Amino acid sequence: MKLDELKIKLFADGADIDGIMEMYANPLISGFTTNPTLMNKIGIDNYEVFAKDLLSKIQDRSVSLEVFADEFDEMERQALKIASWGKNVAVKIPVTNTRGESSALLIKKLSSKGITLNITAILTLDQIKEVAEALSQHTPAIVSVFAGRIADTGVDPVPLMSEGLKILDDKPNADLLWASPRELLNVFQAEEIGCQIITATNDILKKLSLVGKDLTEYSRETVEMFRRDAVAAGYNID
Numbered sequence: 001m002k003l004d005e006l007k008i009k010l011f012a013d014g015a016d017i018d019g020i021m022e023m024y025a026n027p028l029i030s031g032f033t034t035n036p037t038l039m040n041k042i043g044i045d046n047y048e049v050f051a052k053d054l055l056s057k058i059q060d061r062s063v064s065l066e067v068f069a070d071e072f073d074e075m076e077r078q079a080l081k082i083a084s085w086g087k088n089v090a091v092k093i094p095v096t097n098t099r100g101e102s103s104a105l106l107i108k109k110l111s112s113k114g115i116t117l118n119i120t121a122i123l124t125l126d127q128i129k130e131v132a133e134a135l136s137q138h139t140p141a142i143v144s145v146f147a148g149r150i151a152d153t154g155v156d157p158v159p160l161m162s163e164g165l166k167i168l169d170d171k172p173n174a175d176l177l178w179a180s181p182r183e184l185l186n187v188f189q190a191e192e193i194g195c196q197i198i199t200a201t202n203d204i205l206k207k208l209s210l211v212g213k214d215l216t217e218y219s220r221e222t223v224e225m226f227r228r229d230a231v232a233a234g235y236n237i238d
Helices: 017-024 036-041 047-057 072-083 104-112 125-134 147-152 158-170 185-193 202-210 215-233
Strands: 009-013 029-033 062-066 089-094 117-122 141-145 174-178 197-200
Touching: 009 017, 009 202, 017 029, 017 047, 017 202, 029 197, 036 047, 047 062, 062 117, 072 089, 072 104, 089 104, 089 141, 104 117, 104 125, 117 125, 125 141, 125 158, 141 158, 147 158, 147 185, 158 174, 158 185, 174 185, 185 197, 185 202
Parallel strands: 009 029, 009 197, 029 062, 062 089, 089 117, 117 141, 141 174, 174 197
Antiparallel strands: none
């Protein structure tokens, strides 16, 4: 398959502004996601400053920004404020808090107010069902299922993602997002089942340049790499 034939939307997942802007220059990238863990890893210490800087640079594509409170009333306050920062913002709400309490009531409240949401950290069909029931028919939403984390447990995520699409059938404004992919192949797996969005790190997205590459030549280049590195290291067997 050629890249320009992909129907799935490609989002870039990260928090490094330079990396985000590198992906922004790629017309294949339709949106961006981030989270507090990614932000913390690169030393971002002021959430609002980072978010507003990002939104000043990207105004024409979707940007998902996550609440970080654990109490639902504070989640709601943060969500309303984050949503006010830009028309292209999707507010990320975790499917539960840290106590495992469902966010469904908050999701229903915010969605009914017209707030575009990205429900995150979903790993089960029951969670997809609960989120689908909470979402407004008329408000855009993203339902982020962490397919990569499901796969990390030894479970094939494709059947669950396929079933998730069926669950969301009666929510025409809700898109299923394949989250936490582990390899480029996941893009084509998500495309094949009809998933609307996949978000991936820059490292994975940069491998898009390999699509359609001749595998015989790729094999030769691999051998060339081994030889080059052995010579550079000065290896010798007496």
